[in-house]
Amino acid sequence: MAASTSGAIKARLEGLQFGVPVFRDGPRKGQDPPFIVVQEGMPAGLDASGNGDFGDPAASITIVETVVVDLVQYARAKVNAQLTRTTERYGLAEAIAHALHGCQLLTHPAPVHAVRVQDIDRIPIEDNRVRHSITVQVHRELLREEVKPQ
DSSP, X not given: OXXXXXXXXXXXHHHHTOSSOEEESSOOTTOOSSEEEEXXXXXXXXOTTSOOOTTOTTSOOEEEEEEEEEEEEESEEEOSSSOEEEOOOTTHXXXXXXXXXXXXXXXXXXXXXXXXXXXXXXXXXXXXXXXXEEEEEEEEEOOSSOOOOO
C-alpha cells in the first residue's frame, strides 16, 4: 500500500516497466536521464460534484488532487564532431499519460474515483535535456486518518 498519491502513481508506473527509473520529488544525486519524477505536494481542492451532506460525519469528502509527472530525457547524443543523433524517446510521455488516464490507483490508501490527464507539456531545458510535464488530476476521498509509511 502506498502512503500517498505520488507513491501510488510511482507504483503504477514502475509496474508498467517502461525501462525508466521513477522517483518521488526528485531523482537521486547524479542520476542520468531518462528518469521520471512524480511531484508531491501539489494543490488539492474539494470536488464540488462529488460531496454529500456536510452535516453527516459519516459522509465521504471527495477532493481533486493535482499531481505532476515529469519525464526528463536527453534530446540528442553526439555521434562525432559534426553529427548528432536523436535519443529522445518520442511517444514515451504520451504512453505514460495513456497508462495513467483512467487507471484506478489500487495502492492508494483512499478510494480513488477517477484519474484524468489534464495536459502534457514539452519543455526544453539546459544541457541537451528535455522535460515532458504531465499534469494529472486524481479524484479521491479525503483521508480520515494519517497513513504511516511501511
